[in-house]
Amino acid sequence: MSDAERSTRELLVELLKDFYRRGWVSGTGGGISGPADDGGLLLAPTGVHKERIQPEEFFTVDPADGSIRTAPADPSLRPSDCNAIFCLAVRERAARSVVHSHALSAVLAGDLARDGDHVAIRDLEMLKGIRGVGNRDTHLLPVIRNTPREGQLVDQLSRVLDDPRFASSFAVIVADHGAYIWGDDVWEAKRHTEVYHFLFEAVVARRDRQKEDTP
């Protein structure tokens, strides 16, 4: 294993602890992935307490098809159900790191799209934290429907990644569920994750106040 992969594993572990502190990966939900050696993708195991994952507990998968290249020594660990989703974002958007959040703010932001397929975000400086987006832009964030199993989200996700309305988005909200957020590397995925969660909280807080203003 290269030094680069070793420090990526340590960074993923550190970020999971911080995301847990904020309530984004509680109850064993959520997850993270990042670049492994030789074009592979590091993938957290499923069903474990995410804030306690150790650097040696990641799987390495081939983003072309999600097949497992290396598995952690502990035979009880299974790869995250996010596998197919993460690999899709890697292939379709050239992402090298994908975060899966179970934040309540993502769920509440998704509720705003009850009759549509997206949330429109505007009038926020924080939009500039998304690569290529300016603070005068109206940023359209796709919202897809939840499915009984995570892998079944692939079809919907594939469609919104192809939809030109969402070309500038680095995130997808899954209604009633959370969000997938990605970036070019782990640092950009971290920045996008913080930025999108700020945007989720902002649109929910502003919608509440707008309702009060226009009774």
Added chain:
Amino acid sequence: MSDAERSTRELLVELLKDFYRRGWVSGTGGGISGPADDGGLLLAPTGVHKERIQPEEFFTVDPADGSIRTAPADPSLRPSDCNAIFCLAVRERAARSVVHSHALSAVLAGDLARDGDHVAIRDLEMLKGIRGVGNRDTHLLPVIRNTPREGQLVDQLSRVLDDPRFASSFAVIVADHGAYIWGDDVWEAKRHTEVYHFLFEAVVARRDRQKEDTP
């Protein structure tokens, strides 16, 4: 004392610190229990600051009747009033670890059942964090009335544990008070505790917004 019990005591101490940080066991309220050697139940003392409990300060009780097997060396410590409740969950649901939360979110979720005996939770992926529950299920969480003393909750709790409507629930809300949440072992009790607190916050936040939508 076995190594297993020793590490269980350390884990309970660590979890109490984390629950305190989140406001779930403040003001000496709330508590936790877990498996001791020989089928016993570790029980936190009452009236102490929960985030400061030490591994050697737990009582061991017999879950069959709540009788004390071993007491901590400090003679000023008394077993938690949750004793009878915890033992009931152990006997009726084969729980091996029970958490008692004093979170405000549990109280506010209980308020939603003002005219009934339960809260219905649906349309949330986080439901899958409860063993045996899917995200298409409507999960019924029982809400019982508060009593002057904790031990007096036993009758009501016994009834809801027998109620087939609540067979899939690993938690009971006590109105105006908090919640009891359990699992097969400490790890499952921890996961269920995080999941149910997320669900409490989600149903309260969604109810607030639903009211705004339908004036």
Added chain:
Amino acid sequence: MSDAERSTRELLVELLKDFYRRGWVSGTGGGISGPADDGGLLLAPTGVHKERIQPEEFFTVDPADGSIRTAPADPSLRPSDCNAIFCLAVRERAARSVVHSHALSAVLAGDLARDGDHVAIRDLEMLKGIRGVGNRDTHLLPVIRNTPREGQLVDQLSRVLDDPRFASSFAVIVADHGAYIWGDDVWEAKRHTEVYHFLFEAVVARRDRQKEDTP
């Protein structure tokens, strides 16, 4: 200095750090006092960042009249303006430790008494965290008006401490300002501080929801 006073100073320092983390003593506001040797009262200095106070930076005052017995070595430090208030609580209620909170939740709870002189708290198990109070009691918490300087609160505070309606209260809210909360020793003051902040948050959250229910 006795070992008891030394450990009290360390505990006060530790509690200030935790209160700061929760937003109860931000912007150099708020404070804490506790028992010194020989019946004295340890008093934090004014105008300093409360989370950074060191054990040797407390003043010792005589609770009979607030006169300074010992001052910290640093000549730039001045005793907290809470001095007169803290000493009053010590004399009138036999408190041995008093906390002054600048929490927003205390301000918002005080707003609920806009047309009266108290907040009535009921239907909460957490009331049992206040010495002598049961969960069936309606607990009346006095709210006094703010004054330009803290010392000017003494007259109003003196009146409410004599008011039999508030005999069971271990706290006073100062409208637009915060709260004074006390106990028999530092541990009881800590417990009461956590309990009252929970109660502040609960009455504000419930009032919000009650309004929604009865339009």
Added chain:
Amino acid sequence: MSDAERSTRELLVELLKDFYRRGWVSGTGGGISGPADDGGLLLAPTGVHKERIQPEEFFTVDPADGSIRTAPADPSLRPSDCNAIFCLAVRERAARSVVHSHALSAVLAGDLARDGDHVAIRDLEMLKGIRGVGNRDTHLLPVIRNTPREGQLVDQLSRVLDDPRFASSFAVIVADHGAYIWGDDVWEAKRHTEVYHFLFEAVVARRDRQKEDTP
């Protein structure tokens, strides 16, 4: 480098970590500056994760014109876009330390000025945390419009700093964006930062409740 500048750099690094924990500088947004040797201004680099800045990564600029005196060894670092804004506050208000916050509470407080150019804050003890302000004062906080790039804020900022209505203010809200907050030294800037964020949260929470009271 003097010991004073070295400890200032360490303090700025520590404050950024704390501001990050509170959500005031997330997603690489926000920043901080403080006094360097020889009248210079320490300036954080742009586009980096603010909670991870190291003491040696600050630029030193001349507050007279924002020109760079010294740059960090890492050639990939560029000075913060706040440069022109920070220098303006230093020149116009004799500030020696300026904080730039991306807090959601600042954005929501700015929303309250939708039809005007300021927010009026009154009836809060915390106002005394601002140098020269009393708790009976009505404190006017200017709100300026956001611009595509941070440097373009200079004209508006220059006008409000000259406006006698805002002479007692140590902060400016940038609508949809955040706030600039300053002080005589880093400690005063820290105190003002905590005080203004409390005030942001208070005016938003009170406005919400006032609306409910007067339908």
